[in-house]
Amino acid sequence: MFLSFKMLSETPLLETRNVHKFFGKVHALKGVNFKVNKGEIVGLIGDNGAGKSTLIKIIAGVIPKDAGEIFWEGKRVEINSVKEARKLGIETVFQEQALIDFFSASRNIFLGREILTKFGPFSFINYKKMNMETAVLLKELRLRASPEQEVRFLSGGEKQGVAVARALKFKSKLVILDEPTRALSVAGVAQVMDFVRRLKQEGIACIFITHTLSHVYPIADRIVMLSRGVKVLDVNKEEYTMNELEDLIIELSKKVEG
Amino acid sequence: MEIKGQNAKLFLVEKLPWFLIVFFYLGFVILRPSLLNFNMILFMIYSVIPLGFLVLAQSICLISGNIDLSVAAITGFVGTVSGLLLVANPFIPDSVSILLPILIGAICGTFNGFLIGLLEFNPFIVTLGTMMFFHGFRFFIYRSTILGKDLPQFYLIWGGKPELSIFSFVIILGVFWIILNYTRFGTYVYAVGCSSQTAQMMGINVKVIKFFVYIISGVLTGLSALYYTGFNNSVPVTMAQESLFPSFAGAVLGGVSLAGGRGSVTNAFAGTLLLAVVEGGLTAFQISPIEREIAYGLLVIAAIWLNKMRDQIRDSILKPKI
Numbered sequence: 291m292f293l294s295f296k297m298l299s300e301t302p303l304l305e306t307r308n309v310h311k312f313f314g315k316v317h318a319l320k321g322v323n324f325k326v327n328k329g330e331i332v333g334l335i336g337d338n339g340a341g342k343s344t345l346i347k348i349i350a351g352v353i354p355k356d357a358g359e360i361f362w363e364g365k366r367v368e369i370n371s372v373k374e375a376r377k378l379g380i381e382t383v384f385q386e387q388a389l390i391d392f393f394s395a396s397r398n399i400f401l402g403r404e405i406l407t408k409f410g411p412f413s414f415i416n417y418k419k420m421n422m423e424t425a426v427l428l429k430e431l432r433l434r435a436s437p438e439q440e441v442r443f444l445s446g447g448e449k450q451g452v453a454v455a456r457a458l459k460f461k462s463k464l465v466i467l468d469e470p471t472r473a474l475s476v477a478g479v480a481q482v483m484d485f486v487r488r489l490k491q492e493g494i495a496c497i498f499i500t501h502t503l504s505h506v507y508p509i510a511d512r513i514v515m516l517s518r519g520v521k522v523l524d525v526n527k528e529e530y531t532m533n534e535l536e537d538l539i540i541e542l543s544k545k546v547e548g
Numbered sequence: 549m550e551i552k553g554q555n556a557k558l559f560l561v562e563k564l565p566w567f568l569i570v571f572f573y574l575g576f577v578i579l580r581p582s583l584l585n586f587n588m589i590l591f592m593i594y595s596v597i598p599l600g601f602l603v604l605a606q607s608i609c610l611i612s613g614n615i616d617l618s619v620a621a622i623t624g625f626v627g628t629v630s631g632l633l634l635v636a637n638p639f640i641p642d643s644v645s646i647l648l649p650i651l652i653g654a655i656c657g658t659f660n661g662f663l664i665g666l667l668e669f670n671p672f673i674v675t676l677g678t679m680m681f682f683h684g685f686r687f688f689i690y691r692s693t694i695l696g697k698d699l700p701q702f703y704l705i706w707g708g709k710p711e712l713s714i715f716s717f718v719i720i721l722g723v724f725w726i727i728l729n730y731t732r733f734g735t736y737v738y739a740v741g742c743s744s745q746t747a748q749m750m751g752i753n754v755k756v757i758k759f760f761v762y763i764i765s766g767v768l769t770g771l772s773a774l775y776y777t778g779f780n781n782s783v784p785v786t787m788a789q790e791s792l793f794p795s796f797a798g799a800v801l802g803g804v805s806l807a808g809g810r811g812s813v814t815n816a817f818a819g820t821l822l823l824a825v826v827e828g829g830l831t832a833f834q835i836s837p838i839e840r841e842i843a844y845g846l847l848v849i850a851a852i853w854l855n856k857m858r859d860q861i862r863d864s865i866l867k868p869k870i
Contacts, residue, residue: 352749373751387746390739392809401739402751404732414730435868443867 301364303328303464303495309358311344318344320519326464329493331486333506336516342499346466350382351375379463383453385472391442395435396424399456427455431485447478454485457494465489466497471505483509503539507532515539558865561858565802565818569825576829583832594710596824597717598779600817601772602791603798604724605765607816610799612761613741613808614664617675619769619795621683622656623788627773628686631694631783634703642702649770656682657766665759696781707778724813737761742809798823801851
C-alpha cells in the first residue's frame with residue numbers, strides 16, 4: 291500500500307526510455323534513459339558532442355527521435371513539434387536563438403501566444419496589455435528592462451531572463467535551458483541562477499545544460515552526465531560535494547577517451 | 549526636456565522618407581515656383597500608385613526575409629491574361645472583372661509561395677525563374693496592346709480616376725499596415741524575417757508564413773496590373789516592364805531592410821512617392837531619361853547610406869542609458 295502510493299507520487303514529470311538518434315552514420319544517442327521529476331532541477335552536463343543538445347531537441351520537439359519512448363506525467367507521448375511540446379508544458383530556451391533581436395521584450399515573451407482583442411470578426415494584438423503583463427513579470431525577475439525595450443540592447447543574462455519570463459507567464463511545467471550561462475559574465479551567471487531558483491519556487495522543473503559544473507551545482511537537485519551519447523552519471527547532488535563530483539566527471543571523461 | 553528632444557529626433561528618423569519628400573519638393577519649388585501646384589502634386593501621387601502596389605508587394609517579401617524578382621513580370625502577365633479574358637467575355641459582371649486580376653495574381657503568387665515556402669527553394673532563384681517564365685509567357689499568349697475601349701469601364705476607373713486611385717490605394721495600404729503591425733500573421737512575418745530559425749523554435753510555422761507572403765505579393769501584383777491598365781487606359785506591350793528595380797528602390801528609400809525583419813509599409817510608400825517627386829522634378833527641368841537614371845542610381849545609393857545613419861541614430865536613442 292505504502293509502496294504503491296510512493297510510486298504514484300513519484301511518477302516522473304518527464305521520462306525518456308531507451309532513446310536513440312542517428313545523424314547519418316553518427317550514433318548521437320545510444321539508448322538514453324533520462325527523467326525529470328516534478329519541480330526538480332536537473333543539471334545536464336557533458337562535453338561537446340556528448341548528445342546533450344540532441345536529447346533536449348528531441349524533448350522540445352525540434353527533431354524526431356529514431357527509437358525509444360517518451361513519457362509525460364506517466365503517459366506515453368509523441369512530441370512532433372515545438373508547439374506540441376509547449377502544449378504539454380515544456381518551454382525551451384535555446385542558446386542564441388531564444389529571442390527575436392529586433393522585437394521588444396514583451397513581443398518576445400508573447401511570441402506565438404499574443405494577447406488578442408476581438409474586433410468584429412477580426413483579432414488584433416493588444417500591445418498595451420502585453421506590455422503591462424510583461425512589466426509585472428520583469429519586475430518579479432528583478433530585471434530593469436522596460437517591456438518595450440528591443441531585446442538586442444539587453445545583456446546576455448537579461449536575455450535569458452526574458453526567455454525565463456515566458457516560462458513563468460505560461461505556467462510551464464518544465465523549462466529547458468540550453469547552455470544559458472555560455473558567454474556570460476560572472477554577474478550574468480548569478481542572475482541566471484536566480485531565475486532558475488525563481489522557477490523552482492513556482493514548482494517548475496528545469497533542465498539546465500552547461501559545460502561548467504559550478505554554474506549548475508549550487509542550484510541543481512540532480513546531476514546527469516552524457517558522454518558520447520551514453521548516460522554515464524546520474525546522481526543526487528546531496529550525495530557529493532562539488533569537488534567530489536568534479537573528480538568523478540574528470541575520471542568518467544578519461545574513461546571514455548581511453 | 550531632453551526626453552522631448554529625443555522623442556522628436558526619434559520621430560524624425562523614423563519618418564525620414566516623408567521629410568525627404570517635403571525636402572526635395574520644396575527644393576524643386578524654390579528652383580521653379582511654378583511646381584507649387586495642387587494638380588501637380590495630385591498627379592505625382594496618382595502616377596505612382598500602380599508602382600506603389602509593387603513596392604508594397606516587394607516590401608512584404610523583403611520584410612519576411614525573402615525577395616520577389618517576379619513582381620513586374622507577373623504584373624504584365626496578369627494584365628494581359630485578365631485583359632484578354634475580358635475582351636473575350638464582354639458580359640462578365642463588373643464586380644467579377646476587378647476580381648479577375650487579383651485572382652490570377654494570387655495564383656501566380658501561390659506558385660512562388662509553393663516553391664519557396666512549402667518546398668523551401670531559394671527565393672532568388674525561384675523568382676528569377678518565374679520572372680522569365682511569366683515575362684515570356686505573356687508574349688507567348690499575346691504580342692500586342694489591348695486597348696482600353698475593348699475593356700469594361702468599371703475595370704478601368706480604378707487606375708483611371710486619380711482621386712479613386714489614390715483613395716483606394718491608401719485604404720489598401722492602411723489594411724496592410726494593420727495586418728503587419730496588429731495581427732499575429734504580421735508579427736510572424738517580421739519574426740521570420742528577423743530570424744527564421746528562432747521563429748521556428750518558437751513554434752511559428754515558417755513555411756506557411758512564407759507561402760502566404762508570396763500569395764499576398766501575388767494579390768498586390770494583380771492589383772498593380774488592374775491600376776496600370778486603368779492608368780494607361782490599355783494593356784501596353786511594355787506594361788510594368790521597367791518596374792522591378794523601382795520596386796526595390798521604393799522599398800529601400802523607405803527604409804525596408806534587405807536583410808529582412810525591418811521596415812514599414814507606410815514608409816515604403818513614402819519611398820515610392822520620393823521617387824515620384826524626384827522624377828517629377830527632374831522632368832520639369834527637362835533632364836533626359838538617361839541622366840534621370842543616373843540620378844536614381846545615386847539616390848538609391850544615398851538611401852542605403854542614409855538608412856545606415858538612421859539606424860545608428862535610432863539605436864543611440866533607444867539604447868538604455870546606464
